[in-house]
Amino acid sequence: MHVNRVQRARRRPAAVLSGLAVTALLGTALATAPAATAAPAAAAPACSAAYKIEQTLDGGTTWRMCWHYNTLSGLVLDDVSYQPKSEPKPIRVLTSARLAQVHVPYDDGEAEYDDVTGTDFGQALQNLRPAECPGGTIKTVKVPDRGNVTGLCTTTRARGHAYRLNDDESTGGSGKLYSAQGKDLLVYTVNKASWYEYITEWRFSSDGTITSNVGATGSLSPYDYTGTDGKGWPIGKGASAYAESHSHNVFWRLNFGLDGSNKSKVEQYDSKVTPPSGSGSPTTKTTRTPVTKELSGDVKDMRWWRVVSTAGKNKDGHPRSYEFVPGRSSKFPGRSFTKHDVYFTEYKKCEQYASDNPSARCGGTSVDKWVTGQTLNHPITWVNVGFHHIARDEDQQPMPVHWQGFSLAPRDVTAMSPLTPADLADQNGVPRNGS
Numbered sequence: 001m002h003v004n005r006v007q008r009a010r011r012r013p014a015a016v017l018s019g020l021a022v023t024a025l026l027g028t029a030l031a032t033a034p035a036a037t038a039a040p041a042a043a044a045p046a047c048s049a050a051y052k053i054e055q056t057l058d059g060g061t062t063w064r065m066c067w068h069y070n071t072l073s074g075l076v077l078d079d080v081s082y083q084p085k086s087e088p089k090p091i092r093v094l095t096s097a098r099l100a101q102v103h104v105p106y107d108d109g110e111a112e113y114d115d116v117t118g119t120d121f122g123q124a125l126q127n128l129r130p131a132e133c134p135g136g137t138i139k140t141v142k143v144p145d146r147g148n149v150t151g152l153c154t155t156t157r158a159r160g161h162a163y164r165l166n167d168d169e170s171t172g173g174s175g176k177l178y179s180a181q182g183k184d185l186l187v188y189t190v191n192k193a194s195w196y197e198y199i200t201e202w203r204f205s206s207d208g209t210i211t212s213n214v215g216a217t218g219s220l221s222p223y224d225y226t227g228t229d230g231k232g233w234p235i236g237k238g239a240s241a242y243a244e245s246h247s248h249n250v251f252w253r254l255n256f257g258l259d260g261s262n263k264s265k266v267e268q269y270d271s272k273v274t275p276p277s278g279s280g281s282p283t284t285k286t287t288r289t290p291v292t293k294e295l296s297g298d299v300k301d302m303r304w305w306r307v308v309s310t311a312g313k314n315k316d317g318h319p320r321s322y323e324f325v326p327g328r329s330s331k332f333p334g335r336s337f338t339k340h341d342v343y344f345t346e347y348k349k350c351e352q353y354a355s356d357n358p359s360a361r362c363g364g365t366s367v368d369k370w371v372t373g374q375t376l377n378h379p380i381t382w383v384n385v386g387f388h389h390i391a392r393d394e395d396q397q398p399m400p401v402h403w404q405g406f407s408l409a410p411r412d413v414t415a416m417s418p419l420t421p422a423d424l425a426d427q428n429g430v431p432r433n434g435s
Contacts, residue, residue: 046079050139053154055185057206058162059419060085063185067152069141071122072353073099075152075189075200079257082208082410084418091312091413093210093322095257099200100367100382101354102193102214103249105334106224107231111246114356115193124192125151136186151190156183162206162419178421182206195219199401208413213327213405214250219398220391233391243391247330249338250404251354251367254381255347258320259312262378266291266344267321271302294371296340299326305342306411307381315415316428324381325407330388337366338384345370347378354382 047066056062066078076098081090102115115121127150128138136155140148162182167173185204190197197218203211224244225235232242256264271286286302297305308321324342332338337355345351345367350359354367363369367382385404394400416428 053185053187055154055156055204057156057183057185057204058180059206061206061208061418062090063204064090067187069122069125069143070098071144072358073116074122074125074191075099075187077187077202080204080210082204082413084208084414086414086416086418091320092257092260093408095255095262097202097212097252097254099214100251100253100352101249101356102198103247103251103332103335103338103355105247105249105332107245107247108227111224111244113193114353115196115198117353117356117358119193121191121193121198125149126190126192126197127151128153128190141189153186153188155186157186157203158182159184159205163417174423176423178424180419182419184211192218195221201405207417207419208410210322210408211405212252212407213403214248215401215403216248216387216389217399217401220395235391235393235396243395245388245390247332247386247388248404249332249384249386252383252406253352253354254383254408256307256322256379256381258307258309258322261309261311262347263310264379265308265310266295266305266376266379266381267308268295268297268305269303270300273302291344292376294346294374294376295342295344296368296371297342297344299329299341305344307379314412316412318412318415320413321411322408322413323411324383325409326383327385327403327405327407329384329404330386331384332386332388335366337368338386340368341384343367343371343382343384344376344379345382346374346376347380351380354384 051066051068053067054062054064062083065080068076068078070076076096078096080094080097081092083090099116101117104115105112113119123143123146125141125143130138133153133155136153138150139152139154141151143149159182162180163178165178167176167178169175182205186201188199188201190199195218196216199215199217201213201215220243225241227242227244232244235241235243258264268289268291269286271284273282273284276282304323306321306323308319313319326341329341331341350362351357351370355365357365383406385406387402387404
């Protein structure tokens with residue numbers, strides 16, 4: 001049975017406690033639809049219509065994927081592919097993607113929770129009302145021992161400018177203005193963990209970008225108003241109730257399948273700036289380091305990673321890849337598994353959750369224990385984004401959503417932008433007015 005490391009009772013409203021499955025508490029992950037199996041890049045998602053998501057966005061880009069539901073981690077996306085209108089077939093990006101933990105330690109050291117594996121996160125999927133999914137479709141999720149929950153929203157949402165170019169005649173251009181607004185495919189669920197409600201959101205953009213965010217909302221725990229001596233913030237009148245400060249360390253598990261193959265490469269890039277000498281200008285040199293063995297990585301200025309396809313190239317002959325773009329994070333040094341921002345591990349079936357991992361025979365129960373120097377042939381990517389929540393008066397009631405997440409940006413997936421206007425399609429490489 002999963003238990004929290006430090007015991008302070010997680011209290012849930014009675015409506016959330018009703019009908020919870022023993023299997024979820026034992027850490028048994030039950031899917032309501034089989035996970036998608038590996039398929040060639042051109043194949044349709046390997047799932048029935050009820051578990052398929054397909055959306056064409058501005059510029060003719062189509063995203064396709066399957067989904068299933070897990071009684072621990074909730075929503076799982078499978079077999080994610082991206083097809084710009086210029087591509088003859090879908091380009092496989094991810095084999096699977098999901099939450100891998102929400103670790104919540106309190107500042108006073110008296111409570112610490114693994115909300116995905118240690119509470120009823122998966123079982124407490126929330127019903128969504130039509131107003132919460134504007135312009136979209138709410139899919140029914142079969143949650144074991146609870147029945148049907150109208151809990152999965154798929155919709156589109158405007159994101160503002162997709163691009164803008166004033167092709168100025170003064171610089172040899174056509175004098176035309178190229179401008180377009182963009183939309184994203186939005187897929188999300190809401191899961192309750194005690195007083196918190198977590199919005200698990202995935203966004204898929206027409207330019208090939210994937211963004212994942214977790215939004216925390218709901219209520220501050222009414223049983224944690226003793227955060228004096230710098231461990232809390234006064235909430236309410238005067239200085240009698242100090243809401244306990246705490247952290248939300250959110251982990252994601254990503255299994256890439258670029259161009260239909262799990263055998264991707266990982267690369268790290270670092271740029272070093274040299275100050276100017278005399279009246280000169282600063283210079284910057286960027287170096288590439290192949291990541292051939294398991295790695296615990298730390299975000300630094302001018303450092304980034306990408307996962308590179310070994311099975312496909314774009315029309316320019318460049319290997320397709322996806323680059324990690326981390327969001328703002330407050331790194332929590334209190335546990336070994338939260339000390340790093342990204343982990344690359346060799347695939348092992350039992351390695352499913354970044355902490356409190358259910359399998360007792362996996363060489364440790366947290367992701368940091370799995371970085372043992374093994375050669376990367378089928379890399380699994382773990383992303384850690386932290387948020388230190390020091391409550392404020394405005395957090396009541398209900399609490400406004402605070403977001404944390406990251407993006408995956410396409411790098412050389414297509415030879416040009418998938419949104420390039422037709423009359424600029426010949427400008428691949430040096431622009432026509434360049435020298």
